[in-house]
Amino acid sequence: MTQPVSRWDPFREFEDLYSQMGRLWETAFGAGASGTPAWAPLADVSETDDAYVVEVDLPGVKRDDVNINLDGDELSVTGEIKDVEREGQFRTRTRRTGAFGYRVTLPRNVDADNIAAGLAEGVLTIRVPKANAAKPRRIQIDD
Numbered sequence: 001m002t003q004p005v006s007r008w009d010p011f012r013e014f015e016d017l018y019s020q021m022g023r024l025w026e027t028a029f030g031a032g033a034s035g036t037p038a039w040a041p042l043a044d045v046s047e048t049d050d051a052y053v054v055e056v057d058l059p060g061v062k063r064d065d066v067n068i069n070l071d072g073d074e075l076s077v078t079g080e081i082k083d084v085e086r087e088g089q090f091r092t093r094t095r096r097t098g099a100f101g102y103r104v105t106l107p108r109n110v111d112a113d114n115i116a117a118g119l120a121e122g123v124l125t126i127r128v129p130k131a132n133a134a135k136p137r138r139i140q141i142d143d
Contacts, residue, residue, distance in 0.1 A: 039096050056123070059122035075106055077124065081097045109130055
């Protein structure tokens with residue numbers, strides 16, 4: 001009985017090499033080496049009339065494993081995605097684990113006392129209200 005011929009897929013080999021190099025890089029220079037997070041999650045920052053909205057992709061992360069801090073005008077989101085013990089041997093592994101961090105510098109005109117955050121469906125949403133002086137105002141022209 002003959003076995004089916006498998007086709008060589010250069011993209012698969014490149015993906016495997018990329019994953020292995022990423023794990024090597026994280027091991028050598030990741031969170032343990034300098035105390036800095038090993039990777040940064042994907043994020044969007046948008047501005048509305050009354051707030052800045054930061055949305056950070058954190059699938060599978062628990063609320064207790066995330067820290068949000070505002071230091072001056074720098075908003076930081078740090079935490080850790082813990083590796084789950086599994087049976088068997090990985091054939092492909094592209095999910096990130098370990099310490100992560102995301103930082104963004106916001107304008108100084110924010111209301112730091114009223115920042116709100118929520119985590120739903122793998123997306124952390126942080127709403128940073130603008131200070132009253134920064135909100136746009138319509139000025140009426142007098143007759």
